[in-house]
Amino acid sequence: MELVNLKEIALQIRGVSYKQNDISAEIDRNKIILLKGNNIQGNKINWEDLIYVNENKVSDIQILKKGDLLLTSSSGSKNLLGKHVIYTGEVTATFGAFCKVVRPDKNKIFPKYLDCFFKSKRYRSHILKVTQGANINNLRNEDIDSIEIPFPSYGNQIRIAYLLEKIEATIAERKNAIGLLDEFVKANFYQMFGDPVKNEKEWSLFNGFEYANDIQVGVVIKPASHYVKDGVIALRSLNIKPNKIDLNDVVYFSEVANKTTLSKSILKKNDIVLVRTGNTGVAAIIPDELDGINCIDLIICRPKRELINSYYLVYLYNSERFQKVVENNEVGGVHKHLNVGVLKNINLPIPPINLQNQFADIAQKIESIRAEQEVQLKDLEELYASVSQKVFAGDIDLSQVPFDVSLLPNEHNPIETSEEEPKPDGVKQELLKEEIKKVTQPATKRKLNWENVSFKEVANYIQNEFNGYYFNAEMLLRYLKEDIGMVVNYFSSVEQKKKPQYENADDFYRFVTTAITGENSFLQLEQVFYNAETENIPNISFTETDLVNLAKKDKKERSGIYFRIKDEITTP
Template sequence: MEYKKLDNIFLEIRNGANIKQSSNKTGKPITRIETIVHNKIDLTRVGYADIFSDKYEDFYLKNGDILMSHINSVTHLGKVAVVENIDTDIIHGMNLLVLKSDKSKVFPKYSYYYFLTNKFRKQLIPITKKSVNQASFNISDLKEIQIPLPSYENQLRIVKLLEKIEATISERKNGIDLLDELVKATFYQMFGDPVRNEKGWRKDEVGKYADSMVPGRDKPKSFTGDIPWVTTDKLTNLGHLDKNRISLFLSLDEIQQAKSKIIPSGSILMTCVGDLGIVSVTDFPSVANQQLHSYQCKTELNNVFTMYCLSLSKSHMYRMASTTTVPYMNKTVCNTIPIILPPIALQNQFADIAQKIETIKSEQEAHLKGFEELYNSVSQKVFEGDIDLSKVPFDDSLLPNPIEVPTNKEPIDKFDVFEKKEVSKKGVEKVRSKNNIKGLEFGFEALRHLESWEQYSFKEIADSIIKYFSRHYFNSEMILNFLDKELDIQVNYYSSAEQKKNPQYENADDFYRFISTALTRENYFLQLEQVFYNAETENIPDISFTEKDLESLSKKDKKERSGIYFHVKDETTTP
């Protein structure tokens, strides 16, 4: 693969305008070091200087520009963001470089993805100059760095491939966030707001119904045992402590020397210094540092229920905390946090639901980790030329000299095109059929090869789901069965391991994207709401299923029937 210096593929690499900014000013936004957040441009982190004219028009950011941090801490040096879809004037300010691509040689987002790699970060090390509080590199040294430059077609393919995996990662994260919101929604449905206590539950101080243990004052001097040492950064907020995230372990002698205590399994750990009210339940004995307070629930309290109650009482915590340099709650404040006391049976019911959702969440987090590993693997291999990109589609209109498509004098038969693309005969017959009795005019297999028809296909699928399930509840398995049995659509899944062997664009999990966007209101054709149905307690009395789904569910026990279900949002009642 050919390598080129940045100076040869960027028309301009420069610093921004030196403009004094103030918190009480308005006008056109001006970029700052902190404007780049998670490799995106965050317009809530910009400055202002009462600039309303086009005085700094030469410094306006344009689509395709790349911002790069060249003065920062060593960890954040080289952070980048690409300018996309801007609809306002943004002034490029000092302490961020802008790199303007020569678009005849390099596609802007290709270079952006390369700048995210560890390989590029390593290339910055020799040119980095360190001072007491920050590090930097100069433009002339940056221009000398060489990056791999494949053909323009392959640059576009690489971008398409990485964008697809990146989008899947983002949707997985959104799905996990939705599960968190589902647990909170279930809590509010069952108990109401524990602070306002509109349901009138008995209320008292948590310390009367839970014991507590205060960590030792001394930090252990060594870690040679097998009992986990828990610090605030190891907590999983509103979840169970993950032992795999803990790296330090104590022996009994080391615990005794530090005058610490072993916190029993089933305890609640809560931050009491700095960021207050981060809570986890621990399923194993552990030792906590000074910034954590622990509770051991008595018979009147369930630990998972109590964890959520405490988390929703943060306003009280900050009101009562001592404030010197950071907020701090002592043992008395921690034990006098007010808590509602609904019947323990109801608490246990909530804990059971939360645990089942957390199990699903753990599975989703494992899938997310797989996709993140896939991204890292693919992003490394594509820039080394180790992946066959020939089957990855790209938009040829983005080429510097778009490919001219020859016109044929005689019209091409649509079905001949399908057959040349090795579409199944079954798919071709569906396309030929104008009277598809199962609800789809076009075959899914054929649509996979016609990207311009993709949205239309999604609309047909969405309409069919709405019509079939109507006001019934359903889960992912039921949708898959419907697509398979009623519409003859085969939904293929690919494990991250399979994708690492053959990470092509079309291997993306489109079904997951279709459902997840329906839950986040990003799906134009379908909007769903998710609920947790507990068949043992019948927490949704009016729940209904299609006859086929009901027949399938009747063969399962109550525990197997419990889980996350969807229903189509009613447009007349849902905002």
């Protein structure tokens, strides 16, 4: 495939220079939004923490246009250099001096194609190469101009962008589905046990001395002196995520040290480990397969099994309400940490063990489903990386990929076809044929924005489709997005924590949660756990579309939390 330097198909534009008295945190008629590097997050624009600059500091060419690629050109971290977002023209805005804009010549290159290339490993490798060894983390004009861009026909640029965007959308949907599993386990926790701080259900209170056999700290004195290349895993704070152990970056203790000097902190299955310094209070359970490993500077809690279930306790520890209690009890200066003594003295509500066990069964089933979906997500991400590499190398026949003629600039008509370029020689096209089919079905539905649709309208859509049927969150999202054509808002708990204004946003999760709790005036849902292996719900029924999709899954994948619209029969 032909290669061209970026300077041949795009224009670089420098950011706006300004003084402190040229900007403010509030807009007026003489000011314009100024985007900075911290507004570029995950290939999207973060519209929070905006500043505004006097219009007289901004030239016409510095006004962002639809299709512009806004990127960070100066940063305290090399890893942030070159991160970018394609501007979709939401509002009138400009950009600061630590950013650049790459403005594609739309008669030569399709902006979304260039956006896809800027997400590729080839682009990232170029950025790392030109900044390697530099004392200042800065991208020069020549660093950007010299980027070599694979340059297929305009029609194939559109096809490549379409294909990669479809895979990206599938990845995003899978991530949302995984996030929803997490959110619904949390919702189930609150539904069964209430707020763990308010304790409105008046469960008996126990402190750490009472509900645990032991609460202690892992290795803290010179742990590095016991490191070996391979041995017994030693968990650190970075390995502890909410309700999950991350083994991507672990260190090891020697077998001898683990059994002797460090034996006090050996972990057992069902122990709970909590982060002591950093993300204080974040907790995870030690699974069966990690029985016998060790840990460094983590708090170890060994619950009394006759009194408290580890799954109940870990979800309580990770609840946002309990995390606020931890935050209020942190000690230390710059590096805040959680003391064992503090944790032992915090009173926790302890419901009956049989109720805890019911919750644990649900949580473990969801964990199993989540693990399966994470494998699928990894496969999709590997597919994206593979397809991205192959399309930019010209190693994929694009003739079967849909092509929107209206996106061609006038000078490229009549319609270009993929036959203008030779098909790749010696490449096994069939390897990706089925995967491409999965993500290239054209969308034809009119888009509805969640902000412009009332809860009542959403409820009517759901009742018309699912009345008398069971459905899960993934089925509901698919129906609203694909069949109705709705752009659905969804803010994860992480986003809510970072941005408190999202906490009560009328997003998808809030809509479903209020329907379960009875706060939704237009829709009432009952929530059940369906085990496809034991068929615990006789005569369960699904819509025809959902039945077709379920038939492609095994029993583990079909199991999970489902909903049904309450009526006179099902309502308690």
